[in-house]
Amino acid sequence: MSRRSGVLEFAVLGLLRESPMHGYELRKRLNTSLGVFRAFSYGSLYPCLKALVQRGWLVEEPSGQPEEQQPGRAQAASRAQAGSLAGRRAKIVYRLTAEGKEHFEDLLSQTGPDTWEDEHFGVRFAFFGQTSRDVRMRVLEGRRSRLEERLAKMRASLARTRERLDDYTLELQRHGMESVEREVRWLSELIESERNGTERAERQGRETGPDRPAPGPSDNTDT
């Protein structure tokens, strides 16, 4: 029962929305696309898929990689016993149902306080491509003010305890604060560039807007 993950569930629905996939591939995408932030194992993925099927958001489809099978009819005959799920071991492809799609869009439109917490924010951002602009803005701004709160607390506690702490603890705190400050600046840039993007494409319905080309003039892939 359960397996009501939240993050994992959201990511699975989001990835399957782009195209049907089987579990193994799904997991790789999960751990690269959304990679730095979370990694999942089969032990959580497969039960989650089953649960999503039971709720009617996914359907399982057996697959023997149809495209590659057409030329190989002679070979296929030799192990034809396997029936319709011939060839390779019943690779189960999961596909999003209409209800699943609707449910995912509901999730996408949520802007509750959870959405900008550490565990959720990364995955929310990863699917910003399918998210409406106003939701994007609320999530980005929510996260920023969450982080600013955190910074304020850190600064206060640092001011109170500075003298009692040894150098390493201090350095750890300093580095932590710097990281948070850096994320705040990043968010501010993103928010700015969302604001400037307002020119064309004023439709903010939940239509999946692929009309949003660049989140800023950020082109930085060096080394």
Add this chain to the structure above:
Amino acid sequence: MSRRSGVLEFAVLGLLRESPMHGYELRKRLNTSLGVFRAFSYGSLYPCLKALVQRGWLVEEPSGQPEEQQPGRAQAASRAQAGSLAGRRAKIVYRLTAEGKEHFEDLLSQTGPDTWEDEHFGVRFAFFGQTSRDVRMRVLEGRRSRLEERLAKMRASLARTRERLDDYTLELQRHGMESVEREVRWLSELIESERNGTERAERQGRETGPDRPAPGPSDNTDT
């Protein structure tokens, strides 16, 4: 039963080593000193404390803040039923035993592959003040090469999939990689300054922050 936390256990022993404390205070220290990285609730802290007592690494000591109690005898009499742990509600102070101290020092000297993983590294670093220099070096270098591995994987996967990803996913990955690169640079500076050891601090040109105290020759336990 269990409650063999690892991180929480380590942090509790480490904090109690500095001075005895009761649970409530301990939790505050846990969530500020080691703050950005982890936060713990009473629901995990108190059972952990009990478990550590059972293993003989801590002892409980009742405390009614003795200094303030002497003048208040008349009032205390009215609720004298509470017996020897009078006054405020039996505040339980936890103190590290000799065995606990020894055990903590064992933990401090460990340099297994776990120690530089995300969950452990922060808390290990927080207690570097009590850690011997060679262990510090191994942990810092271990973490750095762990992160470099991760960077290599990210770069490879990015090169493979760059065209298929939308702008937000790309931006997420870029920011993630930048964060990891930043931590690598931070580690390299720390490693440098550990190497220079006795030399005193030199600081690289780094305009971002105020002054860098540069954890220098802080005294440590040697073997």
Add this chain to the structure above:
DNA sequence: GTTAGCATGTAAGGAGTTACATGATTTT
């Protein structure tokens, strides 16, 4: 005299991992 903060605990459960178990297909 009531809110806010100090202080300690427990039961239930959520979210995920590890280790195991199995077998097919591709590469060397």
Add this chain to the structure above:
DNA sequence: AAAATCATGTAACTCCTTACATGCTAAC
């Protein structure tokens, strides 16, 4: 023919959180 990788799954366990339950004490 061995090794690597693809592929799917389950059971047991870990670690931690939430929500609850309780009561003291300081301050407004």
